[in-house]
Amino acid sequence: MSSQPGAVSPFRQPKAVWAVAFACVISFMGIGLVDPILPALASGLKASPSQVTLLFTSYLVVTAVAMLFTGFVSSRIGAKRTLVAGLAIIVVFSALAGASGSIGGIVGFRAGWGLGNALFIATSLAVIVGSASGGFAGAIILYETALGIGIAIGPLLGGELGGISWRGPFFGVAVLMAIALVATVVLVAPTPKPQRKQSIVEPLKALRHRGLLTMGLTALLYNWGFFTVLGYAPFPMHLGTHQLGYVFTGWGVLVAFFAVFGAPWLQAKLGIAKALYLNLALFALDILAIAVYTDHKTGLIVAVIVSGAFIGINNTITTQAVMTVSPVERPTASAAYGFVRFIGGGLAPFAAGKLAEHYDVHVPFYLGAAAVAVAIGVLSTGHSLLADAERNQRADAASHGGEDAEEDRLTEQAEAEDVGSSS
Structure with missing residues (x-):
C-alpha cells in the first residue's frame, strides 16, 4: 500500500496560477461543448456521423502533432507569450468555425483550433506545476x-x-x-525565456525512455475508449440538444469529482499501479456495457454517465505518473505524452463512425472496451517503473510539506509577536 502523496491543500495558490487555471477551465469546456450539437450538425449540414466526428479527429490529431513544437516555441518566446498565442488562436478559429457554412469548413477550422489548444495545454500544465505552491501533486x-x-x-x-x-x-x-485571454494578459506576470532552447526532436527522443513510452501507449489505448464514448455515444442516444447537454453534464460532474477526490483516495489505498489496473478494468467493463446496451436508451445513458468516474480517476493518477516516471524535464515529458495519447483520441471517433456504418452501432464500443483492456497489459510491462514514480511523488510531497510547515510556523510566530507588541 502507498501513502497519499501530499497533504497540503492544492487551493492555496498565487494569482497567476488561478489565472491560468481559469483559462484551463474555459479551454476544457471546449471538449464537451460541441458534444450536444453533434446530431444537430449532422442533420443541419446533411453530414454522416463519421463526417461529423472529424471535428474531434482534426482537432485532436493536430493537437497531437503540434505538441511536438510546444517546447520549441515556449523556450524561444517564454511561457506567457506561448499561452497568449495559444488562446488567441483558439479565439480566432472557434469564431471561424461558428461562421462556417459547411462540415468541411468546420473540420478545417477545428484543426486550427487544435494548434492553439496544443500551445495552451502543454504550457499551462508546465506553468501550473512550476508556479503552484503545495508541491507537484x-x-x-x-x-x-x-x-x-x-x-x-x-x-x-x-x-x-x-x-x-x-x-x-x-x-x-x-x-x-477571449475573457481567458484578457485574464492571462493581466494577471500572469511576464515569464523569462528559458536559458536553454529546446529542439523539435526532444519530445520524440524522450519517448526512448521506457516508462514514458509505456505510459504514452497506455494512454493512447485508453483514449481510444474515452473518445469513442465522448465522440460517438451521442448518436445512438437519439436525444435532443438540451437533453444531451444534461447527460454529458452529469458525466462531466463525475469526471470532476473523481479527479479531485476519488483519484487521491484510490491511489492512497492501492498505490499507482494497482489503482490504474483496477480503474482501467472497470472502465473497460463500463464501455462493454455501453456496447451491450447501445439500443437501450436508459442503459446507454447510465453507462455513459458512470464512465465519467473512471475517466476522472485515470486523468489525475496518470498525469502525475507521467511527470515522475522518467528523468525527462516535465515540459518535454508532457509534450511527448500528449503527442502519443492524442493520436488515439483523434482517430477513435472517426473510426467509430465508419465501423457503425459498415457493421452496426455496437461494434465501435466493443473495440473501445478491447482497447482499454489491452492498455492494462501494456501498463503492466512498466510495473516497476510505476513504483519508482510513486517514490518520486512521495519525496516531492515530503519536501514541500516541510517547506509549508516552516512557512506556517514563521507566520504564527510573526502573528504572536504582533499580538505581544500591541499589548
Whole structure:
C-alpha cells in the first residue's frame, strides 16, 4: 500500500496560477461543448456521423502533432507569450468555425483550433506545476480540477447555446476564451525565456525512455475508449440538444469529482499501479456495457454517465505518473505524452463512425472496451517503473510539506509577536 502523496491543500495558490487555471477551465469546456450539437450538425449540414466526428479527429490529431513544437516555441518566446498565442488562436478559429457554412469548413477550422489548444495545454500544465505552491501533486490536482469543472460545464452550456443554433457553442467558446485571454494578459506576470532552447526532436527522443513510452501507449489505448464514448455515444442516444447537454453534464460532474477526490483516495489505498489496473478494468467493463446496451436508451445513458468516474480517476493518477516516471524535464515529458495519447483520441471517433456504418452501432464500443483492456497489459510491462514514480511523488510531497510547515510556523510566530507588541 502507498501513502497519499501530499497533504497540503492544492487551493492555496498565487494569482497567476488561478489565472491560468481559469483559462484551463474555459479551454476544457471546449471538449464537451460541441458534444450536444453533434446530431444537430449532422442533420443541419446533411453530414454522416463519421463526417461529423472529424471535428474531434482534426482537432485532436493536430493537437497531437503540434505538441511536438510546444517546447520549441515556449523556450524561444517564454511561457506567457506561448499561452497568449495559444488562446488567441483558439479565439480566432472557434469564431471561424461558428461562421462556417459547411462540415468541411468546420473540420478545417477545428484543426486550427487544435494548434492553439496544443500551445495552451502543454504550457499551462508546465506553468501550473512550476508556479503552484503545495508541491507537484497539489499542482496536478488543481489542473485536473480545472479540467473537471470545464468538462462538467461545457456540455451544459453547449446544450443551451446549441438549442438556439448549432453555431452557438462555437461563438460561445470564442467569447469565453477571449475573457481567458484578457485574464492571462493581466494577471500572469511576464515569464523569462528559458536559458536553454529546446529542439523539435526532444519530445520524440524522450519517448526512448521506457516508462514514458509505456505510459504514452497506455494512454493512447485508453483514449481510444474515452473518445469513442465522448465522440460517438451521442448518436445512438437519439436525444435532443438540451437533453444531451444534461447527460454529458452529469458525466462531466463525475469526471470532476473523481479527479479531485476519488483519484487521491484510490491511489492512497492501492498505490499507482494497482489503482490504474483496477480503474482501467472497470472502465473497460463500463464501455462493454455501453456496447451491450447501445439500443437501450436508459442503459446507454447510465453507462455513459458512470464512465465519467473512471475517466476522472485515470486523468489525475496518470498525469502525475507521467511527470515522475522518467528523468525527462516535465515540459518535454508532457509534450511527448500528449503527442502519443492524442493520436488515439483523434482517430477513435472517426473510426467509430465508419465501423457503425459498415457493421452496426455496437461494434465501435466493443473495440473501445478491447482497447482499454489491452492498455492494462501494456501498463503492466512498466510495473516497476510505476513504483519508482510513486517514490518520486512521495519525496516531492515530503519536501514541500516541510517547506509549508516552516512557512506556517514563521507566520504564527510573526502573528504572536504582533499580538505581544500591541499589548
